Amino acid sequence: MKHLLSLALIAAASPAFAASGPFFSLKNTDFIVLIAFIVFIGVLVYFKVPGMIGGLLDKRAEGIKADLAEARALREEAQTILASYERKQKEVAEQAAQIVDHAKRDAQAAADVAKEDLKASITRRIAAAEDQIKSAQDAAVKEVRDTAVAVSIGAAKDLIAKNMTAADGNKLIEDAISDVEAKLH
Numbered sequence: 001m002k003h004l005l006s007l008a009l010i011a012a013a014s015p016a017f018a019a020s021g022p023f024f025s026l027k028n029t030d031f032i033v034l035i036a037f038i039v040f041i042g043v044l045v046y047f048k049v050p051g052m053i054g055g056l057l058d059k060r061a062e063g064i065k066a067d068l069a070e071a072r073a074l075r076e077e078a079q080t081i082l083a084s085y086e087r088k089q090k091e092v093a094e095q096a097a098q099i100v101d102h103a104k105r106d107a108q109a110a111a112d113v114a115k116e117d118l119k120a121s122i123t124r125r126i127a128a129a130e131d132q133i134k135s136a137q138d139a140a141v142k143e144v145r146d147t148a149v150a151v152s153i154g155a156a157k158d159l160i161a162k163n164m165t166a167a168d169g170n171k172l173i174e175d176a177i178s179d180v181e182a183k184l185h
């Protein structure tokens with residue numbers, strides 16, 4: 001691997017041939033830069049820096065994999081929670097619909113009961129009104145009868161008083177007393 005690296009560096013340094021003077025001289029700055037670069041690469045290889053960099057990159061890759069795995073787990077957990085909430089939302093919506101239906105049925109039943117109560121109340125009021133009308137008619141008939149009787153008695157009294165003599169009155173009284181005596185004995 002060292003040979004490949006050095007060959008790559010020499011190939012990369014080929015423009016150094018364009019510098020003045022012999023290339024392998026300490027007076028040639030391109031040669032000095034090439035030697036410093038090779039020494040730098042050698043120090044890096046000696047201290048196993050590429051391996052450390054590879055290890056750090058591997059560690060970073062493992063961290064990223066762990067983060068991705070955690071993100072997947074969190075995503076699955078979030079999907080599970082979302083599905084749970086959607087299911088609960090659907091259940092709540094169904095319960096709300098049932099509550100509304102139940103309330104509508106209760107309202108309809110209450111309206112039906114109120115209609116029946118109103119019909120019964122109207123029937124009772126009509127019956128009470130008819131009773132009052134009948135009672136008023138009976139009172140009016142009685143009043144007319146009483147007035148007619150009073151007028152008749154008054155007219156009969158006047159008529160009897162004009163046409164009856166004292167002897168006729170005494171005879172009527174004696175006949176009434178004898179009728180009462182016969183009925184009592």
